Amino acid sequence: MKSFWLWIGGAVTRAAGTGLVVGLFIVIYGATPGQAAADLISVLPPWVTDPWFKFTLVIIGLAIIGASLFFNVWSLRQSAIDDLAEDLSWAIHNLLNKAVSNEAEVATWEAEYRSWCDKISKRLERRAFFTRADQLHFDRLGFVPPANFGGSYNQQHEWLVSQLKLKFERLRDIINWTQMRRR
Numbered sequence: 001m002k003s004f005w006l007w008i009g010g011a012v013t014r015a016a017g018t019g020l021v022v023g024l025f026i027v028i029y030g031a032t033p034g035q036a037a038a039d040l041i042s043v044l045p046p047w048v049t050d051p052w053f054k055f056t057l058v059i060i061g062l063a064i065i066g067a068s069l070f071f072n073v074w075s076l077r078q079s080a081i082d083d084l085a086e087d088l089s090w091a092i093h094n095l096l097n098k099a100v101s102n103e104a105e106v107a108t109w110e111a112e113y114r115s116w117c118d119k120i121s122k123r124l125e126r127r128a129f130f131t132r133a134d135q136l137h138f139d140r141l142g143f144v145p146p147a148n149f150g151g152s153y154n155q156q157h158e159w160l161v162s163q164l165k166l167k168f169e170r171l172r173d174i175i176n177w178t179q180m181r182r183r
Contacts, residue, residue, distance in 0.1 A: 080129045081175055084120065088171055091116050095164060106157045113160055120171065134174045141166050 022033060029036050047053055095116065100109050117139075124135040147162040 077129045138170050
């Protein structure tokens, strides 16, 4: 029932906004928008028939088409996905394959791991490409199965590597889901 009232309120708001715009147009121009369009079509201003104006419109049109092809949503989405893939590759090279042999290196490794997780979570905040569910899927792990990582220095490092393994899987899920979305 609440959504019905919101829908009614939205329709009333749109109608009031349209009335306000039309009213302002009538006050400023002195005629309705339909009459103004008829006046413009019946008596074109001289600058509209100027060849330079037509040439300028063609150039502006081509620039708009070029910009829309260059800056389209799909290329921006692919760029966001590529950034995640680069971050994943960085983590494989700099976290997973990093040798840890003492407590100080474990602490450094953990700080880099937390920083990487924060960076990924920040990238997943782009709601144009990623949903809140994607972000939560990456951020909150729940049950973390042990990775049985043989190169681990201690239990803390083993636990963190297990989390990293699960984060890798989830990040790959998110990348795949984002590529499959139509929006």
